[in-house]
Amino acid sequence: MKKQTIGIITILIAIALVGCGKQNDNAAGVKKNQLIYASESEFDGLNPVLEETNVDALLFRGLFRFNENNEAVKDIAESYTMSEDKRTYTFKLREGITFHDGEPLTAEDVIFTIESILDDQNASFLKSDFTEVDSLKEIGAYEVEMTLKQPFTPILDKLTVPILPKHAFEGQDMRTASFTSHPIGAGPYQFEQWNRGASLTLTAYPDFYGTTPSIEKVIFKFIPDSNVRALQLASGEVDIALLDPNQVAEMEKKEHLNIYDVETADYRGMLFNMNEPLWQDQRVRQAFSYAIDRSQIVKGILKGYGEEAYSPLQKHAFHNESIEKYSYDIAKAEALLDEAGWKKGDDGVRQKEGITLAFTITAPASDAVRVNMANYIAEDFKAIGAQVEVAALDWSAITIEETEAFMIGWGSPYDADHHTYSLFHSSESPLTSSGYNYGSYANPVVDEWLEKGRLATDVEEREASYKAFQEALANDPAFAFIAYADAVYGMNKQVEGVKERILGHHGSGFLWNVEEWKWNDR
Numbered sequence: 001m002k003k004q005t006i007g008i009i010t011i012l013i014a015i016a017l018v019g020c021g022k023q024n025d026n027a028a029g030v031k032k033n034q035l036i037y038a039s040e041s042e043f044d045g046l047n048p049v050l051e052e053t054n055v056d057a058l059l060f061r062g063l064f065r066f067n068e069n070n071e072a073v074k075d076i077a078e079s080y081t082m083s084e085d086k087r088t089y090t091f092k093l094r095e096g097i098t099f100h101d102g103e104p105l106t107a108e109d110v111i112f113t114i115e116s117i118l119d120d121q122n123a124s125f126l127k128s129d130f131t132e133v134d135s136l137k138e139i140g141a142y143e144v145e146m147t148l149k150q151p152f153t154p155i156l157d158k159l160t161v162p163i164l165p166k167h168a169f170e171g172q173d174m175r176t177a178s179f180t181s182h183p184i185g186a187g188p189y190q191f192e193q194w195n196r197g198a199s200l201t202l203t204a205y206p207d208f209y210g211t212t213p214s215i216e217k218v219i220f221k222f223i224p225d226s227n228v229r230a231l232q233l234a235s236g237e238v239d240i241a242l243l244d245p246n247q248v249a250e251m252e253k254k255e256h257l258n259i260y261d262v263e264t265a266d267y268r269g270m271l272f273n274m275n276e277p278l279w280q281d282q283r284v285r286q287a288f289s290y291a292i293d294r295s296q297i298v299k300g301i302l303k304g305y306g307e308e309a310y311s312p313l314q315k316h317a318f319h320n321e322s323i324e325k326y327s328y329d330i331a332k333a334e335a336l337l338d339e340a341g342w343k344k345g346d347d348g349v350r351q352k353e354g355i356t357l358a359f360t361i362t363a364p365a366s367d368a369v370r371v372n373m374a375n376y377i378a379e380d381f382k383a384i385g386a387q388v389e390v391a392a393l394d395w396s397a398i399t400i401e402e403t404e405a406f407m408i409g410w411g412s413p414y415d416a417d418h419h420t421y422s423l424f425h426s427s428e429s430p431l432t433s434s435g436y437n438y439g440s441y442a443n444p445v446v447d448e449w450l451e452k453g454r455l456a457t458d459v460e461e462r463e464a465s466y467k468a469f470q471e472a473l474a475n476d477p478a479f480a481f482i483a484y485a486d487a488v489y490g491m492n493k494q495v496e497g498v499k500e501r502i503l504g505h506h507g508s509g510f511l512w513n514v515e516e517w518k519w520n521d522r
Helices: 003-020 107-118 226-235 245-251 282-290 294-300 330-339 368-382 444-455 459-475
Strands: 034-039 064-066 072-074 077-082 088-093 133-140 143-148 189-195 199-204 217-222 240-242 257-262 267-272 306-308 350-352 358-364 387-393 405-410 479-485 487-492
Touching: 034 226, 072 077, 088 107, 107 133, 107 143, 226 240, 226 245, 245 257, 245 487, 267 368, 282 330, 282 479, 294 306, 294 368, 294 479, 358 368, 368 387, 368 405, 368 479, 444 459
Parallel strands: 034 217, 034 240, 358 387, 358 405
Antiparallel strands: 064 072, 077 088, 088 143, 133 143, 189 199, 199 217, 240 487, 257 487, 267 405, 267 479, 306 479
């Protein structure tokens, strides 16, 4: 037997022993005062106006904060008033709040944060959230006046944005500032150490103005491989991990774990890159939307932990149930492709003007669910005469706006404007802005309804606008929506205090009240 083969066998035996052998102190029931979270990926930086991460709620706080019903409630803002014309807001800040370096959080910091987001040099992904801000004025050290260009209903949701310390950026460019790797916030936990490629350690901030954390340390351990995350959860090396659906049944057998099956607004779909000639014809996009067997994906790949998707606002109060849902229909798909001029040859593959109906779906290799979905729909598409390949790549090798089609994961449980405007408005293409419209989708009717929805002040008018937006988007799809995926977390059952709410994309928001969690040393 070759040495290489012996080595592989040795490794496999070692892994098996870890899975069935003695668990560490945490899994065995010994109290400790730290929480280890298995993070699916590592972040580029920790500046929340440049990148959204799952540590933002621990390190930072905003004027407002989302509660367990995903409603924006006062946080750093002690009180606020709104003018009769709904254009001027005056926010009174809580006094005595300090950043992690001991400096007070004041009106200057609030103004600095919003102005930094609006500064084009910073290329903040949040800019479209604040474009209706006309002026900001410091009334006193702890009072800010914000005037809008016109009424903007989602503004309180937007003001959940983390407040940055102005003094930490003096003399520095925001995108290259040391803050990105050594952040200073005002949240319940403060930065301690970042071992690139391995882990990030946060410690409880003793002067936090809210609930003082019971758990002293929270460690984010970067484990991109979902199987390794599950293995370490089972052995007790980590305390909490987001599970793939096919891992849940095995994790339910572990006596030291609780399983949290949490509803999300997190959908999966295939993004059409509108820079590709193939997707210019909406009939082609409609055809591929009809050619996906969503029910089998939910049943087989998601193991029932999810539901079929047809709209980005399906989990919102403004959802439109009457739009086209693209139920699996091969006959309709083939008719649309015929109508669009893509004809089947003797080999069953479609061509048009000598060009074969073929493209590649790109998916992040670290996300087994997205890769499995991509492979499944690639097989579905053979039935309509398309040759489709799947490229499962490391995130470092992916530029979404350069792919032909991409397995997207997105969604938001907040205001209807959140992650709809930045995803589907034509102004939000990354080719021209810092938005999330990676496929350069452009539809003037969609733009119009998104603009009306974010500016309307009457609830019924907003609802009508967003329902019309969903109808226009369904008729001219930017994505082939596939499924909403539940967030299923495995967690050491000694940890108590979790408050469930509808989560965002990739299960974001599960740690929203971690300062209230505690270890029960039973």
